[in-house]
Amino acid sequence: MEYKHPFVTSFGRVEHKDFYIIEVIDEDGVSGFGETEAFTTPWYTEETTETNRHVIEKLLVPLLVATPIAHPEEITERFQKIRRNNMAKAAVESAVWDLFAKKKKQPLYQMIGGTKQVIDVGVSIGLQTSTHQLLKVIEAKLSDGYKRVKLKIKPGNDVELVREVRRAFPTIDLMVDANSAYKLSDLKILQQLDQFSLQMIEQPLANDDFVEHASLQKQLQTPICLDESIHTYSDVKTAVALGSCQIINVKMSRVGGIKHVKEIEKYATEHNITLWCGGMLEAGVGRAHSLAVASLGQFTLPGDTAASDNYWHRDIIAPAVHVKNGQVHIPNKPGIGYEVDREALEYFSIEKIVLNN
Template sequence: MPIDIARIQLRRMRMRLKHPFGTSFGTLQNKEFFIIEAIDSAGETGYGESVAFSAPWYTEETVETNLHIMRDFLIPLLKNNPVNHPDELSRLFAPIRRNNMAKAALEGAVWDLYAKQQNVSLAAALGGTRSRVEVGVSIGIQPTINELLEKIAAYVEEGYKRIKLKIKPGQDIDMLKAVRNAFPDIALMADANSAYTLEDIQHLKQLDALQLLMIEQPLAHNDIIDHAKLQQSITTPICLDESIHALSDVEKAHRLGSCQIINVKSGRVGGLTAARRIHDYCLENNMPVWCGGMLESGIGRAHNIALASLPQFILPGDISGSDRYWDKDIIDPEIVVQDGYVAVPDKPGIGVTVDQQALEAFTKSIKSYHL
């Protein structure tokens, strides 16, 4: 029986991060995105969230391209081809090349609505096995090392299980050494966001003395082959992020020895169904995975928590508490970290209540499409 979807609503949102977030490719403070509402004939609503940024510096997708693809291609496909289960959307959307973030945003809303209609949590619908997930925190590039150390100390005090630091040439080895000297026992990793090349092999070998949990995406955003050569040259585990857009990328990276760890972001790979398939492959091949973050609101964060409840997500994910990013989130209660863990909601769907007043306050425009 087809999933009852009467209407799709696209809310264009704008929220301001509490603090600027700096990476190797720029600094972000104002976040624009879409909240997707899949509404059934009884008025039940499933929520999804787009994770593309306003500029195409993470992938080629942007807020504007997400709107174009959802409005002009994906929603018409869904209107003309009712589905019985969210897993079917991957095949339905396959004729549209790439545009994974647009696909994931719409698919996420359908997954939430489906789980609510089935009266099960999204985590249970996906096959999750955990009642709580370990979480880490991602810290952008800071003006000074002292400011960075102060931030890390605060997050360690809060109980975060892993600290991720953004790095780039000129702000890497010395900074990481200072952090490791100050915090000799924390689980520490570095995220390069493709800032290096194979010419930097000797430089990156210095990481091996720092006992990092991993270095994330050191080389080109679309590379798998050069990462294999780098992994052969360093003992620090490489984690691939931007290079992974589909299960086939994971299979190739595994066969080539390009990495030891995979960062799974449902937006980057095209949705929860694709993310679960990657998880299953990594489980079969004993490759650790963890759930990456894209500065989501509480809605996107709730989707990530459900995904991270699957058994092979054995490393802490970027699923910080709401107050890490926002003065006011759009869910109530907000997501809270306790002793380095976040509880997996067990209520139907994403399991959190959307704060309608806050949702309206951050909404810039609404477009509605009847199915």
């Protein structure tokens, strides 16, 4: 699917998304849907769209259908023998959760313990061709009602960029995302960001370095948020123990599925760590699952679950995800709450794989 506007980060430019929709069908013909959220190259995590396909087709589906399951939470233990590959696991597990919720005639967000049907949302804005263009985009997004703006930054495109945004929009909730573009030796640059009253600096340093993030947090007034660093429940405990961050961006696909999200949310509640739900530039099925996750109680900051039309000319769900006054109302229907638009799915599909038990 082609994006309406290319999305540019410190890692590069993303113009389209190749992904798999996972449809799980039970003996009664009821379907549940999941979505792979990896990219075509391993710039975000080590996974890619094609490694997702291989792991799902050759390893996860055989494990899933080996014996019946009574509850989606059983899948986590069944998949433990496969290391990492969290996005592949999450795509399958989330499809089964959707199916299970439909069988129980209950909205998914309620089934997983969510308490909010109305979700506050922000918007993530990629690097633009000029500061003038960035300010125009921000103004348009604020006019659409988004409650928080996230800017992508990188070395050489940071302090002065944020200064201009703050000058134009002195009171908006503002955060920046570095996607691991900085080193601890860039401390003086990052400290200059303290003057702009940011909600957070997301993932400033290397994705695998909790120790340096802890050192940086001690020397910054602005809260650090970890994103790419958090793949497991154990990662969360490490970050909290070391003081590597004050906020965590939780993405269901990155941590391996809904069961792991629930474990992380419980731990974060007990340790007063703020959570919010990030986005993966996903299509409608993945976005619907993210909204369900964002309904959990400790997810207290606006998520990156922006409207479908922020990304796509046409989404693959009906209705599309709409934002009104900076909020998304999750449909009170069984499962993810949205129907897959079969016609749109067929239009965008380039291949279909059927696996039978």
